[in-house]
Amino acid sequence: MGNVFRIGARNLLRYKRRTALTVALIAVGVVFYLVFSAVSGSFKNMMVGNITDSFLGHLQVHRRGYLAAIENLPLHLNMQPGQTKKLEEALLSTEGIEAFSPRLKFGAAFSNFEETTNIRVNGVDPGKEFRTCPLLLSRIVSGSKDPGVLGRGSILVPVLIARGMGVKVGDTVVLVATNRDGSVNGKTFVVAGILESATGPGGRDGYVHIEDAREILRITGEEASEYAVRVARFDRIDAVRDRLEANLSDLKTKDGSPALMANTWQKLSPFSNIARMIDALSFFIRILLITVVLISILSVMIMAVYERVREIGTIAAIGTLPRRILSLFLAEGLLLGVTGAAAGSLVGAAVIAILNAAKIPFAFGQQDNLLLAPVIDGPEMLTTAALVIVVAVVASLQPAWKASRMEPIEALGHV
Amino acid sequence: MRLVSAENLSKTYLLGEVEVRALREVSFSIEEGSLVSFVGPSGSGKTTLLNLIGCLDRPSGGTISVAGENPAAMSRMEKARFRGDNIGFIFQNFNLIPVLTVYENVEYPLVMVQSVAAAERRRRVGELLDAVGMTEHRDKRPDQLSGGQKQRAAIARALVAGPKLVLADEPTANLDHATAATIMSAMRDMTARLGTTFVFSTHDPRVIGEADVVHTLEDGALVASRKGGE
Numbered sequence: 114m115g116n117v118f119r120i121g122a123r124n125l126l127r128y129k130r131r132t133a134l135t136v137a138l139i140a141v142g143v144v145f146y147l148v149f150s151a152v153s154g155s156f157k158n159m160m161v162g163n164i165t166d167s168f169l170g171h172l173q174v175h176r177r178g179y180l181a182a183i184e185n186l187p188l189h190l191n192m193q194p195g196q197t198k199k200l201e202e203a204l205l206s207t208e209g210i211e212a213f214s215p216r217l218k219f220g221a222a223f224s225n226f227e228e229t230t231n232i233r234v235n236g237v238d239p240g241k242e243f244r245t246c247p248l249l250l251s252r253i254v255s256g257s258k259d260p261g262v263l264g265r266g267s268i269l270v271p272v273l274i275a276r277g278m279g280v281k282v283g284d285t286v287v288l289v290a291t292n293r294d295g296s297v298n299g300k301t302f303v304v305a306g307i308l309e310s311a312t313g314p315g316g317r318d319g320y321v322h323i324e325d326a327r328e329i330l331r332i333t334g335e336e337a338s339e340y341a342v343r344v345a346r347f348d349r350i351d352a353v354r355d356r357l358e359a360n361l362s363d364l365k366t367k368d369g370s371p372a373l374m375a376n377t378w379q380k381l382s383p384f385s386n387i388a389r390m391i392d393a394l395s396f397f398i399r400i401l402l403i404t405v406v407l408i409s410i411l412s413v414m415i416m417a418v419y420e421r422v423r424e425i426g427t428i429a430a431i432g433t434l435p436r437r438i439l440s441l442f443l444a445e446g447l448l449l450g451v452t453g454a455a456a457g458s459l460v461g462a463a464v465i466a467i468l469n470a471a472k473i474p475f476a477f478g479q480q481d482n483l484l485l486a487p488v489i490d491g492p493e494m495l496t497t498a499a500l501v502i503v504v505a506v507v508a509s510l511q512p513a514w515k516a517s518r519m520e521p522i523e524a525l526g527h528v
Numbered sequence: 529m530r531l532v533s534a535e536n537l538s539k540t541y542l543l544g545e546v547e548v549r550a551l552r553e554v555s556f557s558i559e560e561g562s563l564v565s566f567v568g569p570s571g572s573g574k575t576t577l578l579n580l581i582g583c584l585d586r587p588s589g590g591t592i593s594v595a596g597e598n599p600a601a602m603s604r605m606e607k608a609r610f611r612g613d614n615i616g617f618i619f620q621n622f623n624l625i626p627v628l629t630v631y632e633n634v635e636y637p638l639v640m641v642q643s644v645a646a647a648e649r650r651r652r653v654g655e656l657l658d659a660v661g662m663t664e665h666r667d668k669r670p671d672q673l674s675g676g677q678k679q680r681a682a683i684a685r686a687l688v689a690g691p692k693l694v695l696a697d698e699p700t701a702n703l704d705h706a707t708a709a710t711i712m713s714a715m716r717d718m719t720a721r722l723g724t725t726f727v728f729s730t731h732d733p734r735v736i737g738e739a740d741v742v743h744t745l746e747d748g749a750l751v752a753s754r755k756g757g758e
Contacts, residue, residue, distance in 0.1 A: 116640065120625075120628070120640075123627035124627055126627070127626065127627050424623070424625060427619065428625070428636075429608065430582070430617050431612065431617055431636075431637055431641060431686075432608055432609065432610075432613070432615075432637065432642075432689075433640050433641055434608050435604070435605065522584040522585050525584075525619075
């Protein structure tokens with residue numbers, strides 16, 4: 114077999130410029146794909162990480178029907194104390210869960226005693242919330258970033274409201290909310306921090322201590338609107354969700370349906386559509402790469418067969434078996450693919466390293482201090498190289514087959 | 529002992545819409561270890577006849593036997609194997625593989641056709657290069673050789689697998705007189721040394737005298753057969 118590759122390599126070197134151009138074309142395709150994949154992948158991972166770690170959590174558990182009505186923050190669809198107790202037991206017993214945080218969410222009127230606006234309030238247990246969403250504290254643009262910032266009587270105000278109403282850290286504000294029975298209750302808070310929005314200018318979510326939320330809503334038990342969950346391994350999020358749902362299967366509604374629903378971040382955030390779009394783009398770039406490799410190898414190999422018809426006739430006449438002739442041309446295609454894939458992988462890795470070294474900044478939503486950190490992992494690079502090599506061999510099949518089927522007498526008479 | 533035997537061998541093919549009778553009921557036999565020449569003007573059927581003997585083409589009529597086998601009954605694969613084991617080819621234009629050195633060209637049938645072990649390959653290729661006087665050119669590519677050197681390399685390649693029969697189509701057509709004489713001498717030397725049967729086509733009267741037997745073809749018919757020197 115080594116001789117087949119030796120002869121194949123010599124044949125490729127026979128037309129150095131053409132071989133170099135083909136290898137360069139394949140390599141450029143590989144570089145383009147790897148760099149795109151690394152940049153888009155890092156952008157996607159950064160954004161997903163930002164969204165899940167700063168407010169969403171990896172998973173959320175709600176009472177059935179809550180998610181459909183989440184824009185209204187319906188108090189009557191909160192999980193009841195019996196349900197939250199069983200849920201916490203399930204969360205503690207489910208393998209792969211790193212942290213979880215109960216949230217009591219409600220809409221309220223926010224007043225600085227001069228003006229009033231509406232706010233979405235998240236009543237949270239600060240310790241649990243900061244473990245579940247570790248980037249939440251980093252969103253505080255004014256005020257302490259200490260985990261103890263959200264004590265009883267404190268509020269983290271979204272920057273949108275703070276700017277609009279001229280609220281600063283240390284100011285006293287009041288929240289007024291309607292509880293489930295229809296009565297109205299209010300409570301004053303001291304502004305402990307101003308929160309930058311994670312997703313854009315529309316963020317109106319503020320944070321208070323969960324006990325303060327219960328006090329405003331006159332809730333006495335361990336009621337919760339949702340549980341945010343952080344998993345230990347992000348790539349196993351679906352498996353964790355499935356295990357959790359299995360552990361919750363004995364909590365049923367009256368009609369026998371599961372009472373609590375666990376959803377991953379993809380179901381909860383519109384950014385998942387962008388992430389899917391990035392994946393689709395990546396897929397199409399891969400298709401483009403396959404096309405480039407296929408066409409370039411196919412054209413080169415067709416030319417190679419056409420130019421060497423008499424030579425094929427000679428080797429067939431002296432007794433070379435058709436499968437050996439087939440393997441000769443397949444070896445040439447394979448060598449082109451391997452060389453192109455190797456060159457493309459090396460250059461691609463170098464470009465990615467340069468992009469990392471350049472520390473290119475970019476903005477996402479309200480965050481403008483992000484750095485582009487493209488990363489391509491080994492398996493991705495190997496998969497791409499393997500794909501290129503397989504496509505190169507497949508592209509060589511037709512010309513190689515044609516060469517192997519040539520009648521020696523006709524090939525020898527070819528002019 | 530007969531190596532090739534042909535009875536009423538005919539070959540007809542279409543040239544566009546015109547039917548051409550390249551061979552017309554030709555009968556002959558070739559003995560082992562002989563140097564046989566088919567002579568005649570261009571278009572007389574020499575190459576067609578060599579193609580039939582070399583199992584590269586099928587006759588339209590009649591029968592041919594080569595080394596006791598009937599090529600007409602063989603599959604494409606069987607014919608390839610048969611050629612690899614029994615027949616060597618020397619082409620008018622040498623047909624050496626341009627990307628391989630002389631040594632590699634001669635070695636090619638042992639590597640790609642017969643899968644001979646490396647040590648045995650080295651021995652056989654070395655002996656043959658020595659026999660045809662090409663040892664000093666072993667590392668040259670075909671484009672670095674003269675016509676005579678290319679043909680000597682081609683003879684070594686044709687002989688390296690130990691064929692019973694070597695077919696040479698106009699082997700001296702592209703060579704000057706002195707080189708042609710050297711090539712013919714090399715063929716005769718190989719016949720004497722290895723017992724290989726050489727069959728060549730030519731219309732070059734300078735080399736016809738080297739043959740043991742001369743068959744003359746005209747318009748596809750065998751019109752005369754005589755012993756060399758007669």
